Amino acid sequence: MVADTEKTGGAPEKMRKEEIIQWWKKTAQAVGSDVDDLRMSKVSSITMFWLFILFGVFLIIALPTVDTRIEAWVTSLSAILFAGVAIWAYWGWKRAKAKLAEAEARPAKK
Amino acid sequence: MKMIDWIILWASILGVLAAGLPFRKYIKSVKDYLLAGRTQPWYLIAPSCQAVQSDVGDYFGAAAFCYQHGLLGFAWYAVCCPLSWLFGAHTTIPAMYRSGVWTPAEFLEVRFNAPARYWGAALILLQRLFVMGNMVLGTALLFKVLTGSSLMAGSILALGLGFLYVLFGGVAATVVVGTAQQVLMTVAAWAMFIVAWVETGGFPAVWAKFPEYMHIGFQPSNPQIGWGWGFLGLVAGVIGYAVYQAEQISRPLSARTEWDGRMGYIMAGPICIIHQAAIIPLGVFALIMYGVQNPSLTPRDILYPKMMVELLPSGLLGICAAGVMAATISTIAANSMSCAGIATRDIYARLFKHEATDRHYLNVSRVITFFWFVLGVALVPLIAKGGMMNTWMKVTGAFVAPLFPAVFFSTIYPRSTRWSGFLSMILGGLFGTLVIVFPWAPLTALLGPKLTNFLVFPFTNTIFASIAYFVVCEIENALRGRMPKSEWVGKVVWTLPENMKQYANTGDALRTGNFVEAPSNLDIDASLAGDLVVLKNKVPIYGASGLPWFKNLWTWTVIVGLIVLAITIYFW
Numbered sequence: 001m002v003a004d005t006e007k008t009g010g011a012p013e014k015m016r017k018e019e020i021i022q023w024w025k026k027t028a029q030a031v032g033s034d035v036d037d038l039r040m041s042k043v044s045s046i047t048m049f050w051l052f053i054l055f056g057v058f059l060i061i062a063l064p065t066v067d068t069r070i071e072a073w074v075t076s077l078s079a080i081l082f083a084g085v086a087i088w089a090y091w092g093w094k095r096a097k098a099k100l101a102e103a104e105a106r107p108a109k110k
Numbered sequence: 111m112k113m114i115d116w117i118i119l120w121a122s123i124l125g126v127l128a129a130g131l132p133f134r135k136y137i138k139s140v141k142d143y144l145l146a147g148r149t150q151p152w153y154l155i156a157p158s159c160q161a162v163q164s165d166v167g168d169y170f171g172a173a174a175f176c177y178q179h180g181l182l183g184f185a186w187y188a189v190c191c192p193l194s195w196l197f198g199a200h201t202t203i204p205a206m207y208r209s210g211v212w213t214p215a216e217f218l219e220v221r222f223n224a225p226a227r228y229w230g231a232a233l234i235l236l237q238r239l240f241v242m243g244n245m246v247l248g249t250a251l252l253f254k255v256l257t258g259s260s261l262m263a264g265s266i267l268a269l270g271l272g273f274l275y276v277l278f279g280g281v282a283a284t285v286v287v288g289t290a291q292q293v294l295m296t297v298a299a300w301a302m303f304i305v306a307w308v309e310t311g312g313f314p315a316v317w318a319k320f321p322e323y324m325h326i327g328f329q330p331s332n333p334q335i336g337w338g339w340g341f342l343g344l345v346a347g348v349i350g351y352a353v354y355q356a357e358q359i360s361r362p363l364s365a366r367t368e369w370d371g372r373m374g375y376i377m378a379g380p381i382c383i384i385h386q387a388a389i390i391p392l393g394v395f396a397l398i399m400y401g402v403q404n405p406s407l408t409p410r411d412i413l414y415p416k417m418m419v420e421l422l423p424s425g426l427l428g429i430c431a432a433g434v435m436a437a438t439i440s441t442i443a444a445n446s447m448s449c450a451g452i453a454t455r456d457i458y459a460r461l462f463k464h465e466a467t468d469r470h471y472l473n474v475s476r477v478i479t480f481f482w483f484v485l486g487v488a489l490v491p492l493i494a495k496g497g498m499m500n501t502w503m504k505v506t507g508a509f510v511a512p513l514f515p516a517v518f519f520s521t522i523y524p525r526s527t528r529w530s531g532f533l534s535m536i537l538g539g540l541f542g543t544l545v546i547v548f549p550w551a552p553l554t555a556l557l558g559p560k561l562t563n564f565l566v567f568p569f570t571n572t573i574f575a576s577i578a579y580f581v582v583c584e585i586e587n588a589l590r591g592r593m594p595k596s597e598w599v600g601k602v603v604w605t606l607p608e609n610m611k612q613y614a615n616t617g618d619a620l621r622t623g624n625f626v627e628a629p630s631n632l633d634i635d636a637s638l639a640g641d642l643v644v645l646k647n648k649v650p651i652y653g654a655s656g657l658p659w660f661k662n663l664w665t666w667t668v669i670v671g672l673i674v675l676a677i678t679i680y681f682w
Contacts, residue, residue: 017626020638024628047129051290054125055429058118062425065114070308071423074301078426081297 038100045093052086111256111419111427118428126436127274148633150364155374159361160381161292165441166248166434167241169389171498173414176393179331180323181681182340183393187386188677190348192379196667198352199375201521201603207368208600208652214354215456221520221601222531229535230513231456234356237510238449243489244498249438252431255415261494265487272442294433298426299388305421310398320397326681332565340565347506347568350514357448366630369649376666392417409494450478507567508546512538512575519579524602527586527593530579538575610652612643617656619643
C-alpha cells in the first residue's frame with residue numbers, strides 16, 4: 001500500500017519481532033510529535049472555545065426577551081450545554097499547548 | 111425575528127467566517143489533518159459518519175418529507191440509514207480496506223473495469239449535485255422565511271457566503287466549523303423538539319388526530335401503492351448510500367484497523383437515530399400546527415424554517431439560523447471541492463488528459479468547482495418544485511439505484527465478471543429513464559402504477575439491475591470463461607489475499623503469541639511483520655476473527671439490527 005510505504009519509508013525489509021516493535025515505537029514518537037498537527041489542534045481548540053463562549057453569551061443576553069416558561073428552560077439548558085462544549089474545548093487547548101511545548105523543547109530528529 | 115436574533119445571526123456568521131483565518135497558514139497540511147492516514151479509532155469514526163451524512167437537506171427536506179408521507183420520513187433515518195451502514199460494514203468496507211483503494215470509483219475499476227469507474231463516478235456526481243442544490247435551496251428558504259426575499263436572491267447569497275468562506279480559509283477550518291455547526295444544530299433541534307411537543311401535544315396528539323400519518327408501512331400521500339411498498343422503495347433507495355458514497359466511505363477507510371472502520375460504521379446507525387429523532391417528528395407535529403397539506407407551505411421544504419421561526423425562543427432562533435448558514439456554507443464548499451476532485455481524478459484525468467502537470471489539474475478542478483456552484487443554483491427551481499427528498503428519490507430511483515447491486519454483489523459474488531458492473535448500471539439507467547424521466551407507455555403499462563410510483567421505483571430498478579447483473583455475469587462467464595481467482599481474492603469479503611492470510615487465524619496467533627502489537631496512532635507498514643499478525647489496540651489490522659464476543663462485529667450487528675427491527679415493528 002502506497003500510504004504505508006511512504007510513512008515507514010527507509011525501514012529494513014526483514015526484522016525480528018523486538019526490532020519491529022522498536023522501529024514502530026520510534027516512528028510513532030516522531031509522528032506523535034508532529035509540530036504542525038499539534039499547532040493545528042491548539043488553534044482548533046481555542047477557536048472552538050471562543051465560538052461557544054460567544055454563542056453562550058448571546059443566549060444569556062437573549063434570555064430576558066423569551067416569551068414563555070418552556071422557552072426560558074430550553075434557552076438556559078442550551079446555554080449550559082454550550083458552556084460544557086467551551087470547557088471541553090478549553091481542556092483540549094491546554095492539552096495541545098502542553099504537548100506542543102514538550103515537542104518544541106525536544107531536539108529535532110528528522 | 112427580533113433584533114437580538116438578527117444581531118446573533120450575523121455576528122455568528124462573521125464568527126464562523128473569521129474562524130477560518132487562523133487556519134490559512136496551515137492549509138498545506140490540511141489533507142493529512144483531515145484524512146488522518148489510517149489512524150482513527152471506531153468511536154471517532156461513528157459520529158463523523160453521521161456528521162458527513164447530515165446536511166441541511168436532512169433537516170428541512172426530511173421534516174417536509176415526513177409532513178407529506180408520514181413516518182416513512184422517520185424510517186429513512188431510523189431504519190434505512192442504519193441498515194445501509196450495516197451493509198457497508200460487511201461488504202464494501204472490508205473489501206476496500208484490504209484492496210488499499212480510497213474511493214468507490216477506484217474500487218469499481220479494480221473489481222470490474224475502467225468504464226465501470228467512469229460511469230460509477232458520474233452517478234455519484236449526479237447524486238451529489240442534487241445534494242448541492244438542496245443545500246443552496248435550504249439557505250434560500252431560510253432567508254425567504256426571515257426576510258420574504260425570493261429564492262434566487264437567497265441562493266445567490268448562499269453562494270456568496272460559500273465563496274467568502276473559501277476565501278477566508280474556511281475549508282482549512284472544516285474541523286472546527288463542522289463540529290461547531292453540528293453542536294449548534296443538534297442543540298437547537300432538540301430545543302425545537304421539546305417546544306413543539308409541549309405546544310402540539312406530541313406523538314399522543316398526532317396518534318389521536320392523524321393516525322394514518324403514524325405508520326412506516328403506509329403513506330397517506332400515496333394510498334394506492336398499499337402497505338409496505340413505499341418502505342421497500344425507500345430501503346432500496348437509501349441502502350446503497352453507505353456502500354458507494356465517496357465522502358461517507360472515506361471515514362472508515364481512515365480507521366487504524368479494518369475492525370475499527372467496520373465497528374465505526376455499525377455504531378453510526380444508533381447515533382443517526384438519536385440525532386435525527388429530534389428533527390423528523392417535527393413533520394408530523396406540523397400536522398397539528400398547520401393541518402394536512404397546507405397550501406401556504408409552498409415550497410414544501412419551507413416547513414422546518416417556518417417552524418424554527420414560530421417555535422424557537424429569541425436567541426436560540428438566531429443561533430439555529432447561524433447553524434443552518436454555517437452548515438450550508440461549509441458543506442457547499444466541501445461538496446463542490448470533493449466533487450471537483452472526483453470529476454478531475456476519476457473522469458478528466460482518466461479519459462481526456464492522462465499526463466499533465468499538477469497545476470493543470472488544479473486549474474481544471476477550479477473550473478469544475480465554479481460550474482458546480484452554477485449548476486447547484488440552476489437546480490434550485492426544480493428541487494423547490496418537487497421537494498428536496500422527493501427529487502432525491504426520483505434521481506436515485508432512475509439513475510443511481512443500479513449502482514448498489516453492482517458494488518454490493520461484487521463483494522459477495524465470486525462469479526462477478528469484468529463487464530457486469532458497467533452494463534448493469536447502464537441498463538438500469540436506461541430502464542429508469544424510460545420509466546421516470548421520459549415515460550414509455552408500453553413499459554409503464556407493463557409494470558403498472560405500483561412499481562412505477564416514484565416512492566417504489568428505487569426498489570423496482572434495484573431488482574431490474576440485479577437481474578441484469580446476474581444475466582451479464584453468466585453470459586460473460588459462458589463466452590470468456592471465469593475470471594481467475596487471483597483477480598477477485600481480497601475483493602470478495604470472505605477471502606484474504608496471500609499476504610494477509612495469517613489474519614484468518616488471529617485466534618490461533620493470540621493463543622500462541624505469534625503476533626506483534628503496533629502503536630495505534632501510527633499508519634504502519636504491515637508487511638514489515640512478515641508472518642506475524644499485527645494488532646492495534648488488541649484487534650488485528652485486517653480481518654476480525656478470533657475476537658471475544660463483545661468485540662465480535664456480528665454481536666453488534668445483531669444488536670443494531672434488533673433496534674432497527676423494533677422501531678420498524680412499533681411504527682409499522
